[in-house]
Amino acid sequence: MTVGLNVMNPYQLPDWFIQLHVWVSENIPGLSFIDIMDPWQQALMLFVWGVVLFVLISFGVAKPSVVFMVLMERKVLAWVTQRKGPNRVGPWGLLQTIADGVKLLFKEDVMTPGQDKLLFTLGPVIFFLPVFVLFALVPFTGAIAQDGEIVFGGLLGIGLPVGALLLFALSSISVIGMVLAGWASNNKYSLIGGMRSAAQAISYEIPLVLAVLAVVLYAGSMNLMDIVEAQRGPLGMFSWFGIFLMPLSFLIFLISSIAEVNRIPFDLPEAESELVSGYNTEYSGMKFAMFFLAEYAALFVMCALTVVFFFGGFMSPLAGATLGGIHWTSTLVGTPGLIAGLSLASALENMLGVASGSVAPWIIQLEMVSWMVLKIYFFIFFAMWIRGTLPRLKPDQLMGFSWKFLIPLSLLNIFMVSFWRMWLPPVKDLESMVANFTQNMPFGIVWALVLVVGIGGFCWFMSELQTRKLKARFTQS
Amino acid sequence: MSDIQGITIERDIQSEDMVVNIGPQHPSTHGVLRLVTTLNGEVVKNMEPVVGYLHRSKEKMGENRTFFQYQPMIDRVEYLSAFYDHYVYCTALETLAGLDIPKRVQYIRMITMELNRISSHLLWFGTFLLDLGATSPFFYAFRDREKILKLFEDISGARMMYNYYRIGGLNADIPDGWIEDVRRVINELPKRFAEYEAIVNKNPIVMDRCIGIGIINTEDCLKYGVTGPALRACGVAQDLRKTNPYCSYDEVDFDVPTSTDGDVYARYQVRIQEMYESLRIVHQALDNLPGGEPADIRKLQAEYDAVATEIKEAKKRVIVAQKQETEPEPADVKKMEEEPPELDKDWRIQGKKKVNMVSFKPPVGECMSLVESPRGFLGCYLISDGSPKALRIKWRGASYSNLSILPSMMIGNLYPDLMAVFGSLDVILPEVDR
Numbered sequence: 001m002t003v004g005l006n007v008m009n010p011y012q013l014p015d016w017f018i019q020l021h022v023w024v025s026e027n028i029p030g031l032s033f034i035d036i037m038d039p040w041q042q043a044l045m046l047f048v049w050g051v052v053l054f055v056l057i058s059f060g061v062a063k064p065s066v067v068f069m070v071l072m073e074r075k076v077l078a079w080v081t082q083r084k085g086p087n088r089v090g091p092w093g094l095l096q097t098i099a100d101g102v103k104l105l106f107k108e109d110v111m112t113p114g115q116d117k118l119l120f121t122l123g124p125v126i127f128f129l130p131v132f133v134l135f136a137l138v139p140f141t142g143a144i145a146q147d148g149e150i151v152f153g154g155l156l157g158i159g160l161p162v163g164a165l166l167l168f169a170l171s172s173i174s175v176i177g178m179v180l181a182g183w184a185s186n187n188k189y190s191l192i193g194g195m196r197s198a199a200q201a202i203s204y205e206i207p208l209v210l211a212v213l214a215v216v217l218y219a220g221s222m223n224l225m226d227i228v229e230a231q232r233g234p235l236g237m238f239s240w241f242g243i244f245l246m247p248l249s250f251l252i253f254l255i256s257s258i259a260e261v262n263r264i265p266f267d268l269p270e271a272e273s274e275l276v277s278g279y280n281t282e283y284s285g286m287k288f289a290m291f292f293l294a295e296y297a298a299l300f301v302m303c304a305l306t307v308v309f310f311f312g313g314f315m316s317p318l319a320g321a322t323l324g325g326i327h328w329t330s331t332l333v334g335t336p337g338l339i340a341g342l343s344l345a346s347a348l349e350n351m352l353g354v355a356s357g358s359v360a361p362w363i364i365q366l367e368m369v370s371w372m373v374l375k376i377y378f379f380i381f382f383a384m385w386i387r388g389t390l391p392r393l394k395p396d397q398l399m400g401f402s403w404k405f406l407i408p409l410s411l412l413n414i415f416m417v418s419f420w421r422m423w424l425p426p427v428k429d430l431e432s433m434v435a436n437f438t439q440n441m442p443f444g445i446v447w448a449l450v451l452v453v454g455i456g457g458f459c460w461f462m463s464e465l466q467t468r469k470l471k472a473r474f475t476q477s
Numbered sequence: 478m479s480d481i482q483g484i485t486i487e488r489d490i491q492s493e494d495m496v497v498n499i500g501p502q503h504p505s506t507h508g509v510l511r512l513v514t515t516l517n518g519e520v521v522k523n524m525e526p527v528v529g530y531l532h533r534s535k536e537k538m539g540e541n542r543t544f545f546q547y548q549p550m551i552d553r554v555e556y557l558s559a560f561y562d563h564y565v566y567c568t569a570l571e572t573l574a575g576l577d578i579p580k581r582v583q584y585i586r587m588i589t590m591e592l593n594r595i596s597s598h599l600l601w602f603g604t605f606l607l608d609l610g611a612t613s614p615f616f617y618a619f620r621d622r623e624k625i626l627k628l629f630e631d632i633s634g635a636r637m638m639y640n641y642y643r644i645g646g647l648n649a650d651i652p653d654g655w656i657e658d659v660r661r662v663i664n665e666l667p668k669r670f671a672e673y674e675a676i677v678n679k680n681p682i683v684m685d686r687c688i689g690i691g692i693i694n695t696e697d698c699l700k701y702g703v704t705g706p707a708l709r710a711c712g713v714a715q716d717l718r719k720t721n722p723y724c725s726y727d728e729v730d731f732d733v734p735t736s737t738d739g740d741v742y743a744r745y746q747v748r749i750q751e752m753y754e755s756l757r758i759v760h761q762a763l764d765n766l767p768g769g770e771p772a773d774i775r776k777l778q779a780e781y782d783a784v785a786t787e788i789k790e791a792k793k794r795v796i797v798a799q800k801q802e803t804e805p806e807p808a809d810v811k812k813m814e815e816e817p818p819e820l821d822k823d824w825r826i827q828g829k830k831k832v833n834m835v836s837f838k839p840p841v842g843e844c845m846s847l848v849e850s851p852r853g854f855l856g857c858y859l860i861s862d863g864s865p866k867a868l869r870i871k872w873r874g875a876s877y878s879n880l881s882i883l884p885s886m887m888i889g890n891l892y893p894d895l896m897a898v899f900g901s902l903d904v905i906l907p908e909v910d911r
Contacts, residue, residue, distance in 0.1 A: 081616035188497050192519075192892075264610060265682055273505040273608045273896045391682050392610025394893045395519055466685075 054136035057155065062135045066296040070097045072377075073296075073384050080388030104292075107285040112186065115282070119184035124283065124290035127177025130170040131294045134301040137167050139224050141314050141368035155369065156225070163224040164216055167305070168209050171260065174298065175201040178269060178279045181291075185282040193278030196395060197269035200259060203402040204266075208256035210410035214249045214417040215309045228313035248413045248455065250310045252406055257302040258383060259402070261295065265390040268398060303379035304372070311375050314368035405462055412454050419447045494522055501530045505608045505896050508906025510880075512895075519892045524884040528877075531910040539870035544570060544644065545834040547867070552638035554872060555908040558597040560590045561850040562872075563642040565857040568723065569846040573839040573861055576645040576832065580767045580823035583725045585651060586642065588659065588762045589632065590724075591755040595666070596625040597851040598748050598755075601903045605745070606677065608896040609686055614676065621669050624662050631655055644837060646827035650771045656763055663756050670752055677745075687742035691886045691898035694739055701885075702878035705853025706751065707902055709735045710743035717849035729761040741901040748903070751851075768824035778820055785817040838865050852876055852903050874908035 071086065071093065078085030086093035111117065140155040160166055175198055182194015216222055219230035259266035270278030280291045307313055393401070423436070423443040437444065495516045501509040509530035515523040535554050539547045551566050552559040564586060571578060603618030626636045631652055633641035641648050677683050693703070695711045708715055716733040718726040734750030736743035768774045791812035798805035843860040853875025860868040879902045886898050 077612070081613045082620060083616065188495060264612075267610070268893075271610065271893070273610060274893050276504060388613045389676075390611060391606060391680065391686070393682055394686055394891060396891060397682075397685055 054133075057136055057140070059132075061140070062132055062297050062300070063293075065300050066293050067097045067101070069296045069300060069380060070100075070292075072380070073387075076381060076384040077388050080385065101289065104285055104289040109285040109287060110282075112282065114186040116184040116186075119180050120282075121287070123177050123181030123184055123279075124287045124294075125177070126180060127174050128290045128294040130173040131297045131301060133170055134167060135297070137163050137170075137224065138301065138304045138308060139228060139313060140372050141365045142225065142228065155365070160223070162222045164212055164222040164227070167224075168205065168212070171298075171301075172201060172205055174294070181283070182269075182279040185279070187282050189275040189277075190279050190281050193269045193271075193275045193281070197262065197279060199395070200262070200266065200268060200398060203399055204256045204259035204406075207252050207402060207406035207410045208260060210407065210414060211249045211253040211256065212309060214410070214414045217414065218417055218421050224308055224313075228308055228315060231312045232315060248409065249417065250306075252410045252413065253306060253309065254379075256402075256406065257306060258386065259398075261298040261302050261383075263299065263383060264387045265393050266398060267392060268395055271392055273392075299380060299383060300376065303376045303383065306379050307372065307375040313375075314372040316367070316371055409455070409458060412458060416447070416451060416454070419443075419450065423447055499895070505900070506906075507604065507899075507904060510904070510906055510909070512883075514892070514895075516892055521887045521890055521892055521895065524887050524895075526880055526883060528880070528906075528909050531906050533907075533911065535911045536870050536872060539867050541866065543835070543865040544837050544839075544867065547870075548643075549638065549640050552640055553907065554911055555850070555852075555855070555874065555876075555905055556637050557600055557905055558593045558851050559637065559639050560586075560593040560641070561848050561855050562857075563639065564590060564724075565846050565848045565855055566859075567642045567644050568848070569844045569857045569859040570644050570837075570839055572846060573842055573844045573859065574644070574832075574837075575840075576828050578645065578828060579825045580725065582646050582826055582828075584762050584766045585647060585826075587724050587726065587729070588759050588766075589629070589639075589641065591758045591762070592625050592628060592659070594755045594851045595752050596622045596629075598752050599625075601748060601851075601900075602673065605897075605900040605903075606683075608900040609683065611677075611683075614673065617669070617673065621666060624665075628655070628659055628662060631658065643827070643832070643834065645832040646825070650774070650826045653770070653772050656766070656770060659759065659763060663759050666756060667753065670749065674749060684742065686894075686897050687745060687901075688738075688740060690741045690890065690894050691901060692738070692740045693882060693886060697882060697885065701882040703853070703882050704878065705849070705851070705875050705903075706744055706747045707879055707882075708853065709733065710747045711739040712737040717847055717854065721847070723846075723848065725762075726758075728765070729758050731758050741897050744901040767821070774820070774824055781818045781820060788812055788815055788817050836865060838863055847873075850875055852905065852908070853879060872908075872911055874911065876904045876906070876908040880904045880909055 074096070075085040075093075077083075086096035089095040089099045111120065136156075137160070138156075178197040178201075179194045182190045182192075182197070185191070215227060219227045221227060221230070262269050268278075269275075270280065272278075275281070280288060283291060423440045497514045497516055498511060499514055500506040500511040506512070511527040511530065513525040513527060514521055533553070535550055538550050542550070548563070548566070551562045554562050599618040599622040603615035603622075606614040629639060630636050632655060633639040633648065693707070693711060695708075695713055697703070698708045698711055698713070704715065712735055714733045714735050717723065718731075719733050731754045734747050734754060736747050791809040794809050795805040795813050798809075839861045841861060841863045843858070845856060845858045847854050847856045849855075854873065855875055856871075856873030858869075858871040858873065860870075862868045883899060883902065883904075887895055890898070
């Protein structure tokens with residue numbers, strides 16, 4: 001079967017995928033018309049199974065993770081403020097969120113006169129849907145190849161060559177939901193909140209995309225799988241820009257992503273002390289729950305993207321490194337365009353001298369998911385920590401911070417990264433890295449100079465500007 | 478052209494203004510205040526505070542109850558620093574009746590008032606930062622306020638409505654071990670305050686939101702009758718504890734923290750410094766508390782009582798002997814002539830002249846007493862016609878005057894500044910409406 005497929009497989013479908021289809025077409029009456037050898041039908045089935053996987057991921061991963069995150073947020077905030085947090089429903093309060101969800105389900109859906117009923121209902125839906133589509137775009141595990149053949153495609157709902165583009169296109173749709181909700185609520189606080197959210201989303205989308213642009217520039221691809229793959233290097237996860245090359249890019253992305261998901265210190269659309277609850281003031285019951293769910297889901301996706309773009313995605317932190325005489329790269333080399341299994345399990349194979357492929361693929365998949373989830377929750381914890389620490393900005397400061405500071409800085413960053421790309425193109429082993437380093441020394445010196453002068457100077461200038469402004473205020477008074 | 482915080486904005490588009498009713502139910506109006514605000518975008522064009530949603534006729538109640546019956550009502554006038562209300566009320570009556578207050582009473586009043594100032598400022602600190610959007614300091618401040626409230630609970634049995642002072646003295650002496658508890662708390666608090674300052678003082682967001690916002694000058698303060706930390710943040714070292722020492726404030730050493738900036742940040746700093754100064758006062762007052770531990774006083778009192786009983790019995794025996802026309806014991810005669818020893822009058826918790834709470838009638842007259850509460854001047858004006866009920870009681874709350882300056886501070890500023898500015902004034906609505 002495999003021999004025939006290599007000829008008739010223009011979409012590089014994995015073996016398990018083909019076998020599944022063969023099984024379906026043979027065993028389910030009515031579906032026997034599927035001719036797996038026809039390229040068009042292959043494309044169709046790829047789409048259909050993509051949708052199925054997408055639904056599974058977005059509801060199998062998103063909902064439980066949101067339910068857990070709500071509890072985690074309350075526990076983390078309780079820890080920050082020296083309280084105990086929810087501990088009454090279930091062991092350690094584990095069922096608290098479920099109890100809250102059930103309560104919200106049974107709550108009356110209050111509508112006040114003067115509200116635009118259609119838009120009022122549409123608001124949460126538009127806010128909710130794109131966020132859950134985003135889950136399908138995030139690669140949770142990579143594909144596994146054995147002897148140059150892919151045996152498992154990886155946990156990725158929609159694998160697109162322009163994944164990064166679709167990601168930001170979708171994430172900006174949510175804002176429409178907030179503005180609609182604010183407008184249709186017939187409440188002035190909601191209206192102000194909705195307007196603020198629009199302004200904020202526009203302002204912070206730009207540095208967010210510019211920060212990712214630097215990543216895309218360096219990785220040379222918009223495919224998220226490729227971006228993860230590109231982070232493999234001689235020093236593992238840290239050899240890529242995660243730490244050494246693009247800390248600036250990472251910081252800009254982190255700040256902008258917190259602003260994108262409207263969390264403290266950027267939670268102006270729902271600033272509690274000013275706007276009561278902002279755009280969702282008038283909502284109750286399940287409509288409110290949809291806002292609530294979508295907010296946490298957005299945080300999850302944003303943290304997942306931070307991991308994918310900067311911290312090696314589902315790879316183990318040592319993927320591709322040579323440490324202690326052991327080359328930690330898996331022997332399971334990936335097909336171009338898809339990712340190889342880069343896991344401790346496969347490194348173990350290497351270490352023990354066992355033939356590659358003796359570790360079951362599902363174990364490697366499980367390991368990848370674990371790394372991914374671990375890294376995501378680290379950043380989620382970080383966002384919650386920030387929430388417990390910082391006060392809220394004012395709208396004018398928020399805008400100023402984005403337009404006057406983050407956007408120039410991210411433009412500067414793109415410039416720096418392109419320099420770096422010329423100096424040290426991404427390599428997979430230490431020797432060529434060192435060779436590149438010594439060969440292009442003058443380039444590197446220029447880069448370092450630009451780095452210090454450019455970024456240091458810019459930051460100094462901005463802080464000087466701020467001090468002068470504050471001084472001027474004092475002399476004014 | 479309009480000028481917002483030094484940034485000049487030119488507008489070609491004239492948009493319609495929006496009137497927002499902030500309150501009476503709103504998370505950051507600290508009670509039930511209604512602010513009718515006209516907004517142009519996010520810029521405040523006009524603001525009108527509407528008060529009276531919490532009016533409970535506290536002044537009228539005073540005219541229908543005896544002085545003693547009215548005392549529990551006073552706690553509700555300003556429930557975050559109720560000791561001050563009691564002090565100002567009791568002082569007015571004591572001045573009218575010409576009662577002398579023992580030193581021990583004065584010192585205990587001073588300790589409780591200063592602790593109350595700290596607890597009130599702590600609550601302000603938490604809610605102020607909550608208004609700015611920081612949630613954690615609220616819990617930290619409440620954790621420490623809790624310790625002080627525990628002290629108050631030990632001393633008066635209540636956590637907020639203390640009703641501890643009495644006309645001419647106190648309800649009861651401090652409980653045993655209370656002094657040690659206070660010492661433990663006040664030794665711990667400076668570390669906590671240092672932590673708060675480490676979190677907040679240099680936080681760039683806090684600085685950006687507070688420095689240069691809501692500036693008032695001395696002239697405006699005098700015009701509107703603004704007092705307390707808001708006035709001291711303008712550079713006027715006006716503190717009744719220093720300028721007109723009441724209680725025993727002339728016997729303790731403390732500074733009046735001031736600042737010259739007059740903005741939100743200055744008011745924040747003045748309040749934080751005041752907490753340190755209050756700790757200083759409590760330390761000194763505890764060290765110099767006349768009588769010291771209540772157990773010692775009880776012991777001494779018991780000894781004196783024993784001596785007095787001996788004298789009494791000697792006297793009895795002498796009388797019996799005189800009745801029986803026999804010679805009394807010479808020792809008894811000698812004993813009889815002794816003066817029974819008395820406790821130092823400064824150590825009592827009631828003045829020498831016992832006040833009958835039920836039928837207390839101050840002489841005809843009027844009296845105004847003022848005290849430096851955590852929010853500014855707190856005054857009680859009292860007219861007595863010689864009956865057990867007051868003819869008129871008028872409260873002067875600092876919050877009312879401080880609130881009245883809010884519109885002039887806010888016009889031209891941004892809507893989110895409202896929370897910082899309003900929070901920095903530390904207005905408490907029950908005191909405004911009474």
